[in-house]
Amino acid sequence: MAHHIPHAPTAALPPAARPWYRHLYVQVLIAIVLGVAVGHFAPATGEALKPLGDAFIKLVKMIIAPVIFLTIVTGIAGMRDLGRVGRVVGKAFAYFLFFSTLALIIGMIVANVVQPGAGLNIDPATLDSSKVTGYAAQAHETTLTGFLLGVIPDTVLSALTSGNILQTLFVAVLFGIALAMIGPPGERIFDALEAFSTAFFKLVAIVMKAAPIGAFGAMAFTIGAYGIGTLANLAGLVATFYLTSLLFVLVVLGAVARLAGFSVLKLIGYLKAELLLVLGTSSSESALPSLIExxxxxxxxxxxxxxxxxxxxxxxxxxxxxxxxxxxLFIAQACNVDLTIGEQLLLLGVAMLSSKGAAGVTGAGFITLAATLSIVPSVPIAGMALILGVDRFMSECRSLTNFIGNAVATVVISRWEGGFDREQFDAAIAGRLPSVDQLPEGTVAAE
Known part of the structure; x- marks a missing residue:
């Protein structure tokens, strides 16, 4: 099968040959620092820069659906073995279920040990719940049945225009299977889709040039609108969450990576430009096309x-x-609600289901929390108003952890499934692949 991203030519110069300021991760890092400075020292200006971040995320969302569609269709059709498609999906869901549940359990254990909400003594009646009613209403609409029906698009074409990743995935898998089943007559369609795929990945490279501008606008808005000072009020919760996520990445995902024969730190280094972009925009979707590539x-x-x-x-x-x-559990502790082990396990079970029900929804973290609390009445949903101010800061950590988790899952499942090119992987994470400028015309490279 043709592959739109060739192996690195042995004669290519290393990426280090480029000036430091031409690396995307350097540009994004500078943009984030500038954004923080503008947001802190000129909050009104920072808030006014919100359209820059929004525009960049819209640019990326514009190309997500076709990139996913083309990647999945050409991947499945090129594989020919439909039994293998089922195996990959089965292994992926087994992996996702295990580690998603483990993450929920770790969050629960840490909350019980650290007790970040203890001593706040908040009276739920004094909280302004009006700010969270919108999230609660949206969560109420996101039932499991509604979620499953929502995976099916109104038309085949609307799957590419609705912005729903799961609808795109659903149609792409069906179309890829159909293309693989018709055999030789589908070769011309396959070749055309391969050509489209090459063009779209070049488009990804063009869009990513605007990443520093998007990161600057998004970070300036976040600091300008919410202020670094808002972190001080709930510093315990934010610090606990960041530390727990860091330990999850280094210890849990680090152990998984070690068992799979690679270093999670080196993988993070390879994806540093994308991770900085996720940090700057608070959205893991902003780096999805680049992660695929x-x-x-x-x-x-x-x-x-x-x-x-x-x-x-x-x-x-x-x-x-x-x-x-x-x-x-922070909200429960802050409002002096003493949950039994049974109630905490119920909370865990509901969270397992609601996290799937709200999948793909914008602001899924906060909405899913609202969905979970609405089903567990012992914890006041009005308590969400406590964390609304710092949710934006925690969304960055959520997105970073989600992003790294998916990168590790991709490598692990690739190894399980076979066909994983270890030599190519080692060259990539060691930075020995050529830069964009050194690749043949029509291809794209990692930053």
Whole structure:
């Protein structure tokens, strides 16, 4: 099968040959620092810069659906073996279910040990619940049945225009299977889609040039609107969440990576530009097309990347799951609600279901928390007003943890499934692949 991202030519110069300021991660890092400075020293200006961040995220969302569609269709059709498609999906969901549940349990254990909400003595009656009613209403609409029906688009074309990743995934898998089943007559369609795929990944490279501007606008708005000072009020919760997520990445995902024969720290280094972009925009979606391209480029089979990455964006939300149990128990502790072990296990079970029901919804973390609390009446949903001010700061950590979790899952499942190019992977994470400027025309490279 043709592959739109070639292996690195041996004669290529290393990426380090480029000036430091031409690396995307350097540009995004500078943009984040400038954004924080503008937001802090000129809050009104920072808030006014919100359209820059919004415009960049819209640019990325514009290309997410076709990138996912083309990657999955060409991956499945090129694989030919439909039994393998089922195996990849089965392994991916088994992995997602195990680690998502583990993340929920870790959040619950940490909340019980650290007790970040203890001593606040908040009276739920004094809280302004009007600010969270919108989230609660949206959560109420997101039932499991509604979620499953929502996976099916109104038309085949609307799956590419609705902005719903799961609808795109659903149609792409069906179309890829159909294309694989018709055999030789589908070769011309396959070749055309491969050509489209090359063009869209070049478009990804063009859009990513605007990443520093988007990160600058989004970070300036966040600091300008919410202020660094808002962190001080709930510093215990924010610090606990960041530390728990860090330990999850380094210890849990680090152990998984070690068992799979690679270093999670080196993988994080390889994805540093994307991680900084996620940090700047508070959205893991902003780096989704780039993650697909980079994981393929790092030797993961195209078919596995196409199935695991988009599905993981809805079902493998480690950061969101840690946040859900931690935040729910924080609210209970702050409002002096003493939950029994049974009630906490009920909370855990509801969170497992609601985290799938709200998958793919914008602001899924906060909405899923609202859905969980609405089903567990012992914890006042009005308590969500306590964390609304710092949720934006925690959403960055949620997105970063989700992103790293999906990158690790892609490598692990690629190894399980076979076809993983270890030599290519080692070259990628060691930075030995050529830069964009050194690749042949019509291809894209990792930053």
């Amino acid at each position: 980079k994981m393929e480029r790092a030797g993961c089979p195209k078919s596995v990347v196409g199935l695991v990455v988009p599905t993981g964006y809805s079902f493998n939300l480690d950061g969101t799951n840690i946040y859900m149990t931690l935040a729910a």
